[in-house]
Amino acid sequence: MSPDTLWSIGELAERAGVTVKTVRFYSDRGLLPEGARSSGGHRRYGSEALDRLRLIRSLRTLDLPVPEVERVLDQDDTLEDVVAGQLRQIGSRLTALRWQEAALQLLRDCAPEERATRLRLIGAVSVPPSTAPLARFWRRWLPPRLPARLVSAIVDHSVPQLPEGPTPAQVLAFTRLHAFVTAPCPGTDNGQPAAHQPDGGRPAVLYDGLVEAYTLASPQVRAERSPRAGEALDCFVSAYARSRDTRDTPAFRHGLSGQLAADPRIDHYWNLTAEITASPEPTPGAIHDWLCAALDDQVAREAG
Known part of the structure; x- marks a missing residue:
């Protein structure tokens, strides 16, 4: 030619x-x-x-x-950049389809009397699902005046990473978790731990110390060791004591044990999070429970 x-x-x-x-x-x-x-x-x-x-x-x-x-x-964009962007979009669509498939399986396999409730739960969640409502829950739940870097660290550790290809059980757990965190709260202070109240001490000092204590306790919880005294528990109690400008004494530990036992709990959140992630890593909630149990055990031993 x-x-x-x-x-x-x-x-x-x-x-x-x-x-x-x-x-x-x-x-x-x-x-x-x-x-x-x-x-x-x-x-x-x-x-x-x-x-x-x-x-x-x-x-x-x-x-x-x-x-x-x-x-x-x-040539405003390279082919490589455009292809990378297209791959991200396809990945997002595939994730949405996998979540839709698992949701349909969940509806197909449940008892007829459960179908309407599950359909309402599924309908309240976007596809692919977003963890933004969970992050907002934690920003409301945490005490005021926390430094931004500490809030970000806590939110990152508390909001679960969602699976790209969930099982029907994981879809159900996430829809229940979404319903839990988006339920209306009766009041801003209602249901908050004592440490979150205006007279709860210095929350930034407390949460900095709790992050360290959880890190120390995590290997023991992962190994399924029974709650016990040690460095992790000492760090845990010290965080509360330092946040209130007081000393860690047997009397303080006794009082703290009672306060933590009376604090409102969000075990439902942590149980559902564990179902969603299906990870061997313990949740912060499981670690907190382990440390509280270790404190209760030590206080009981000393009282006996």
């Missing part, structure tokens, strides 16, 4: 294996270079347009939107 050969719109369409309508569409958007115009004003195209049209067809086969194709052709 001579480099000077020009084709009509129909001839170009036939060579590229597309319709005349397709050629006209891309030509009208300025994506196909015209070689010339006929004496009657009809478009004529050369080999550059054929190469360009074949490239467009390949990109569209990958389901790239036309604006993305335009950016690649105009």
